[in-house]
Amino acid sequence: xxxxxxxxxxxxxRGLVENVRSKTFxxxxxxxxxxxxxxxxxxxxxxxxxxxxxxxxxxxxPASLVAALDAAQVKGDFTVExxxxxxxxxxxxxVQAGDATVGLADEILYVAAGDAxxxxxxxxxxxxxxxxxxxxxxxxxxxxxxxxxxxxQPPKQVTVAPVADEKRAAVGFAVGxxxxxxxxFGGSAIATAVAQEKASRISEVLxxxxxxxxILAGTVLAVGTVTLAEILVLATPVLVAIxxxxxxxxxxxxxxxxxxxxxxxxxxxxxxxxxxxxxxxLVNKVTEVSSAVMPIVMIMLAAYMVSITVTTHDPTxxxxxxxxxxxxxxxxxxxxxxxxxxxxxxxxxxxxMLAILSAAGVISLASTVYRRGLLITGRRxxxxxxIARHRD
Amino acid sequence: xxxxxxxFGDRVALDHVSFGVVPGVMxxxxxxxxAGKTTLIRILLGVLQPQQGAVQLRAMPxxxxxxxxxxxxxxxxxxYPAMKVGEQTVxxxxxxxxxxxxxxxxxxxxxxxxxLADRWDDRTDKLSGGLQQRLQLATSLVHDxxxxxxxxxxAGLDPVAVADxxxxxxxxxxxxSTVLFSSHQLDLVQDLCEDIAMxxxxxxxxxxxxxxxxxxxxxxxxxLHLDRxxxxxLQAFPExxxxxxxxxxxxxxxxxxxxxxxxxxxxxxxxxxxxxxLDLPTLSQLFLDAAHARPDRELVx
Numbered sequence: 001x002x003x004x005x006x007x008x009x010x011x012x013x014r015g016l017v018e019n020v021r022s023k024t025f026x027x028x029x030x031x032x033x034x035x036x037x038x039x040x041x042x043x044x045x046x047x048x049x050x051x052x053x054x055x056x057x058x059x060x061x062p063a064s065l066v067a068a069l070d071a072a073q074v075k076g077d078f079t080v081e082x083x084x085x086x087x088x089x090x091x092x093x094x095v096q097a098g099d100a101t102v103g104l105a106d107e108i109l110y111v112a113a114g115d116a117x118x119x120x121x122x123x124x125x126x127x128x129x130x131x132x133x134x135x136x137x138x139x140x141x142x143x144x145x146x147x148x149x150x151x152x153q154p155p156k157q158v159t160v161a162p163v164a165d166e167k168r169a170a171v172g173f174a175v176g177x178x179x180x181x182x183x184x185f186g187g188s189a190i191a192t193a194v195a196q197e198k199a200s201r202i203s204e205v206l207x208x209x210x211x212x213x214x215i216l217a218g219t220v221l222a223v224g225t226v227t228l229a230e231i232l233v234l235a236t237p238v239l240v241a242i243x244x245x246x247x248x249x250x251x252x253x254x255x256x257x258x259x260x261x262x263x264x265x266x267x268x269x270x271x272x273x274x275x276x277x278x279x280x281x282l283v284n285k286v287t288e289v290s291s292a293v294m295p296i297v298m299i300m301l302a303a304y305m306v307s308i309t310v311t312t313h314d315p316t317x318x319x320x321x322x323x324x325x326x327x328x329x330x331x332x333x334x335x336x337x338x339x340x341x342x343x344x345x346x347x348x349x350x351x352x353m354l355a356i357l358s359a360a361g362v363i364s365l366a367s368t369v370y371r372r373g374l375l376i377t378g379r380r381x382x383x384x385x386x387i388a389r390h391r392d
Numbered sequence: 393x394x395x396x397x398x399x400f401g402d403r404v405a406l407d408h409v410s411f412g413v414v415p416g417v418m419x420x421x422x423x424x425x426x427a428g429k430t431t432l433i434r435i436l437l438g439v440l441q442p443q444q445g446a447v448q449l450r451a452m453p454x455x456x457x458x459x460x461x462x463x464x465x466x467x468x469x470x471x472y473p474a475m476k477v478g479e480q481t482v483x484x485x486x487x488x489x490x491x492x493x494x495x496x497x498x499x500x501x502x503x504x505x506x507x508l509a510d511r512w513d514d515r516t517d518k519l520s521g522g523l524q525q526r527l528q529l530a531t532s533l534v535h536d537x538x539x540x541x542x543x544x545x546x547a548g549l550d551p552v553a554v555a556d557x558x559x560x561x562x563x564x565x566x567x568x569s570t571v572l573f574s575s576h577q578l579d580l581v582q583d584l585c586e587d588i589a590m591x592x593x594x595x596x597x598x599x600x601x602x603x604x605x606x607x608x609x610x611x612x613x614x615x616l617h618l619d620r621x622x623x624x625x626l627q628a629f630p631e632x633x634x635x636x637x638x639x640x641x642x643x644x645x646x647x648x649x650x651x652x653x654x655x656x657x658x659x660x661x662x663x664x665x666x667x668x669x670l671d672l673p674t675l676s677q678l679f680l681d682a683a684h685a686r687p688d689r690e691l692v693x
Binding site for chain 1: 434439440459460462465466468469472473474484486531532
């Protein structure tokens with residue numbers, strides 16, 4: 001085992017160094033860093049900063065109301081401007097014309113349709129609060145007793161994975177796309193590396209010294225490490241930002257979804273990478289790689305398409321469930337379903353276990369195809385031919 | 393190799409092939425395209441398992457561990473194009489079990505010996521074809537292998553590179569290494585190798601020392617330079633055939649039992665002989681004879 005690992009590590013190290021030195025790796029890393037920074041910064045820019053509401057009143061707003069709203073705006077993310085009007089109709093007209101968000105006149109609250117947000121509720125609460133304080137004072141309570149009564153706070157509100165949370169769905173969407181792209185590009189990189197080694201007969205030299213499993217595992221580990229590093233570069237800034245700030249516009253559960261996406265990457269890579277390597281061993285020229293890997297690409301593409309067209313809109317659809325559980329599609333389908341909130345932890349675990357067990361079977365089959373495919377040169381080989389080739 | 397046979401489906405690649413390679417004696421492996429050389433080399437190196445027969449080293453079945461110490465140079469360049477020259481040799485040395493420190497030390501020595509020391513930091517794909525071939529040789533020799541197997545090592549090399557590579561192999565052989573290489577360049581094999589093995593359609597058809605095979609072929613040739621075109625005197629020697637008759641040079645095949653001096657005397661009687669010589673058949677001629685021979689006319693010595 002030690003000797004096996006020693007040779008595998010050399011293949012891994014060599015592949016890793018070559019990948020990291022390449023121009024492609026450097027360019028991709030810079031692009032991913034920019035994408036990650038954009039994921040942190042853009043939601044804040046698009047949020048547009050602090051919201052300003054306008055309150056129209058007959059004459060100047062009462063000082064007590066202004067004080068109450070000032071206190072509320074300290075806690076919230078808004079500021080209040082005041083608009084004095086001559087009468088009830090002018091107040092109503094100001095709201096109707098869009099000059100004010102809310103108008104208060106004659107114990108009536110005029111509210112602008114559409115974009116008033118929570119401001120009407122805040123104003124209404126302030127008015128009620130002032131009226132209650134006034135009545136309590138008249139009832140003989142001291143100001144301190146009144147203040148004590150009004151210090152009662154409502155229960156703290158905590159969001160717990162809402163099923164139809166649009167922001168979370170967007171995070172799931174981003175994780176799913178990133179995973180799909182990573183598996184697609186990582187797999188193609190492995191198939192190309194294997195095809196290059198076969199075409200240049202390096203694999204033949206390596207086979208004299210190493211077992212096929214060592215070359216295969218070393219190559220997969222090298223590309224897998226590079227791809228995982230790229231994903232971490234993409235995900236880490238977002239994860240850190242979510243951890244240290246709560247005003248990013250990303251839901252707290254996004255951190256869990258992203259971490260789960262990383263776990264699915266490892267499982268998915270274990271599943272697909274060896275299939276890609278086997279396909280790379282079947283070709284005679286590097287230019288044939290893209291057509292050789294087409295069956296795997298089609299399966300991944302089908303999983304991706306169903307995920308973005310069905311799962312994101314109707315996560316309860318049977319198709320969403322099938323894509324999320326079937327081993328060859330679950331690494332792409334399940335992150336989408338999980339982010340929609342429709343997958344139970346048990347289903348997630350079941351899907352993961354099924355994918356892991358399938359990966360073990362796929363690795364065994366792919367290793368056989370890889371070992372036999374490498375030795376047939378001069379033409380492209382079919383999978384059936386390689387599997388049937390017992391006597392080599 | 394002992395009685396090695398291998399088939400791919402119905403196609404027989406090797407059919408009961410047996411031959412030995414002696415340490416310190418450079419041995420050439422010959423055969424036309426599709427003869428089974430690559431299959432033979434793959435079985436020798438353990439990349440393929442023979443369906444019958446065995447590969448032995450010092451009368452014992454050769455183990456995978458022993459094979460991993462061998463040096464192998466494939467026909468096409470088995471090099472990583474983007475790797476630097478020094479890293480390439482160090483990588484292959486470490487694959488054969490050398491520590492990083494020893495691998496670097498051996499790499500520097502060998503690259504110096506092959507005039508590649510100043511290219512240590514150059515990318516492999518920046519080297520010329522000849523230099524890449526030298527680097528390929530370095531990767532197969534860097535761990536001082538006891539057994540060296542080379543598949544068409546001289547293919548595509550210019551005469552200077554051929555001379556350099558030949559000298560390297562001679563030195564390794566003289567130092568006691570077991571060297572086997574395949575080649576189509578028969579004149580080169582004739583110059584370099586003491587022993588040859590030739591396979592055709594998966595069967596061994598020629599085996600032995602080059603000098604012995606040439607001398608024992610019974611295909612001596614008398615080369616004559618005559619100043620007259622008259623060839624009527626040849627009718628007195630029906631067992632002698634004309635190999636070539638070009639310009640002033642006449643080349644005659646002398647059958648076993650015919651004294652070449654009798655032929656020379658007859659030629660002198662008919663014309664003035666300005667030059668003459670008795671040549672043994674070239675390896676190319678033996679190769680062609682063996683390649684065109686039917687199985688019942690094998691030339692195995």
